[in-house]
Amino acid sequence: MPSPITTELVKELRDTTGISVMQCKRALEEAEGDIKKALAILKKISSDIALKKGNREVKDGAVMIKTTGKKSVLVSLHCETDFVSRNEDFTSLLSSLTDIALLKGIEKMKEGARDIINPIIQKTGENIELGDIYEVEGDILGNYVHNNKSGVIVSLAGGNVELAKDVAMHITAMQPENIPELLDQPFIKNPDQTIGKLLGSFDAKIKEVKRYSI
Template sequence: MEITAALVKELRDRSGVGMMECKKALVETGGNIDKAFDYLRKAGAAKALKKEGREAKEGVVLSYIHPGAKLGVLLELNCETDFVAKTEDFVNLGNDIAMHIAATDPLAVSSDNISNEIIEKE
């Protein structure tokens, strides 16, 4: 199957991965977009595994106080470099995560905070 620019664009829009990686995935999977998406997912997992042991010593501490001040979230978001920690995108990500935590009203936000009773129930 011919790998067209439209096919590469479709996979890129769906996956958020760069054009060259999308094209490579499509070539490897014979132009099948679903298989290419899975290929990219596995490739991403492999890249993440390579970075697994690296320490994230930098980061930010962010807070979100819900209107009415009855609910608040304090979030520590870590990264590998202070350069990343200072970017607007990283801070916005932290703010978005804090707002989502507040919006979902979770039982716990860390596996350490989940009681055995809840684990057994689920």
């Protein structure tokens, strides 16, 4: 016997999926009040919508970096417009993907990414695609993100986290092509000192740099 479609049931499905009340109600009606079946229906709808939008070009997006212990990850997520890139649902999606990549690994995140991206495609009406993803490990890590559009992770041998952050900020602003060019550039906070001399004053060296810009 079908379960009654109560306001509480619709709200539960809405809270779980973030999809509109009307869509949740229709899914529950089709599923005869079975919330598990309704979730499966909404998942298929989201997948179908994502498939239709899959060929649309994603020119905008955002970058996020998170760090725990001796590991940092940079995740980029692309969408069609700047408006959606600043949308709360899009930002929350990017944060969730970054958390998964940081705690469970990039490959694990990629495996389940589509299931959490598709509902946001359905909500925003735009195509959304994962961009580049990087992981950096090291004892001294610093990062900098500018306007959610450009991000840099720097790993140092020697020095400290603040120094690594300063170098990451400099790279974001000055966009050196390679490490030798970076070392010869005047430090953006103190043009009288090159990045190479700045690092030397801390007896530090660059181990690795990862960066991405939308």
